[in-house]
Amino acid sequence: MMMKILVSGGTGLIGRLLVQDMAGDGHDVVVLSRSPEKYVDMFGENVRLVYWDGRSAGDWASYIDGADVVVNLAGESISGSGFLPDRWSAEKKQRILESRLAAGEALVKSVEAADNKPVVMIQASAVGYYGSTGDTLITESSAHGDDFLASVTIDWEASTEAVEAMGVRRAIARIGLVLSTEDGALPRLLVPSRLLAGGWFGSGRQWWPWIHIDDTIRALRFLIENEAAKGPYNVTAPNPVTNRDFGKALGRSLGRPSAIPVPAVALRTALGEVASTVLEGQRAAPQRLQELGFTFHYVDIDTALNDLVNGAG
Numbered sequence: 001m002m003m004k005i006l007v008s009g010g011t012g013l014i015g016r017l018l019v020q021d022m023a024g025d026g027h028d029v030v031v032l033s034r035s036p037e038k039y040v041d042m043f044g045e046n047v048r049l050v051y052w053d054g055r056s057a058g059d060w061a062s063y064i065d066g067a068d069v070v071v072n073l074a075g076e077s078i079s080g081s082g083f084l085p086d087r088w089s090a091e092k093k094q095r096i097l098e099s100r101l102a103a104g105e106a107l108v109k110s111v112e113a114a115d116n117k118p119v120v121m122i123q124a125s126a127v128g129y130y131g132s133t134g135d136t137l138i139t140e141s142s143a144h145g146d147d148f149l150a151s152v153t154i155d156w157e158a159s160t161e162a163v164e165a166m167g168v169r170r171a172i173a174r175i176g177l178v179l180s181t182e183d184g185a186l187p188r189l190l191v192p193s194r195l196l197a198g199g200w201f202g203s204g205r206q207w208w209p210w211i212h213i214d215d216t217i218r219a220l221r222f223l224i225e226n227e228a229a230k231g232p233y234n235v236t237a238p239n240p241v242t243n244r245d246f247g248k249a250l251g252r253s254l255g256r257p258s259a260i261p262v263p264a265v266a267l268r269t270a271l272g273e274v275a276s277t278v279l280e281g282q283r284a285a286p287q288r289l290q291e292l293g294f295t296f297h298y299v300d301i302d303t304a305l306n307d308l309v310n311g312a313g
Contacts, residue, residue: 005224006063008032008052008103009073009124011039013183014175017217018071023047030063032074055102061110064118069224070111070168071122072160074103078126078149079185079277087272088148097152104159111163120169122223123160127176127209127236129153132280135207139287140174140232148273157232169230171223176209176236176284178216181308189250190309193258198251202264202279204244209236209284212298212307219286222294234286241301243281253305 005022009015010031023029023046033039036049043049050060054074064070076099079085086092104123111117130138131145144150157172164170179186192198211219216235223229241249251258267275286294298304 002026002028003068003224004028004030004066005069005071006030006032006067006118007071007073008054008107009075010071011042012073012077013180013213014124014178014216014220015071015073016042017213018220019043019047021217021221030060030067032060054099055106057106057109057113061113064107064110065114066116067118069120069122070107070118071124071220071224072104072107073124075100075124075156079274085271085274085277088274093148097155100152100156101159104156108160108162111166111168117166118163118168120171120224120229121160121163122220123157123170123172125153125157125172125174125232127174127234127282127284128277129157129174129232130282130284132276133207133282135283138209138234138282138284140234147276149277169227171229172232173220173223173235174232174284175216176211176234176240176282178213179210179304179308180213182213186308190254192260193247193250193254193256197260198247198254198256198258199260199262200242200244200247200258201262201267202243204242204247204261206243206279206281207240207283208243208246209234209240209282210246210301210304211235211237212304215296215298218297219289219294222289222292226292228292231288233288233292234284235289236284236286237296237301237304238286238290238299239301240281240283240285243278246301249301249305250309252302253309 032052128149
């Protein structure tokens with residue numbers, strides 16, 4: 001069955017690949033963007049780019065009326081677009097939070113005004129919801145954390161909760177460390193590894209809940225298409241690894257040594273609070289996804305990195 005889909009945040013790494021995948025199967029997709037003219041060559045004929053300021057309901061809201069699916073990925077980048085993550089100034093933190101809340105609230109207002117409401121909404125979130133959890137195995141029933149990223153994700157998830165009372169099925173995707181050579185953390189990590197300076201951060205004992213980009217897109221489609229999918233889902237591979245093991249696996253995929261740790265104090269001095277995104281982590285498991293019948297193509301880190309780095313998948 002062909003669907004009408006509206007995606008906010010559809011020009012980021014996850015959004016654009018999800019849009020391309022869905023449009024490639026013939027679905028009618030609308031992408032909301034602050035600069036639609038910049039992305040006219042990104043998508044095919046089944047995709048329409050519509051202007052949205054990211055915070056208010058406007059003419060674009062008419063596309064929600066009669067849409068089957070709304071995917072909300074909108075929000076300012078946590079780490080920025082440069083090689084090194086942006087430091088979290090008070091202003092940066094405020095933008096991170098407000099961009100998510102404003103987008104969610106505008107979508108809720110638009111759904112409320114629609115005569116024909118969407119069937120399902122996919123709300124993006126992150127495993128940062130759980131805070132720093134040490135070696136404890138984390139599932140969707142685990143408690144939330146109390147640090148900055150946890151508080152952001154709690155509010156982010158809550159920003160669209162009201163659509164459930166309107167009869168819209170809502171699934172929350174708590175996404176882990178997405179591995180792609182196009183964007184995100186992996187290109188930043190590949191540079192020192194290729195220069196024989198790869199290793200791990202701090203103690204290396206912190207858990208990294210990774211997921212291959214292909215499985216990320218497949219999981220989101222699974223949540224869209226499975227009528228039983230409601231509530232939170234950890235979108236992470238079944239086998240998280242420690243940062244030390246991740247660094248070693250990356251070295252193996254490149255045929256390079258990987259044994260140069262970066263001291264935690266150096267990272268905190270250089271990056272400030274944002275260093276916590278690599279020095280802390282969650283041993284998160286995709287319990288609810290697997291219970292619902294989702295199967296991963298990439299379940300171990302060596303296979304995933306070998307596919308991404310060497311195209312061996």
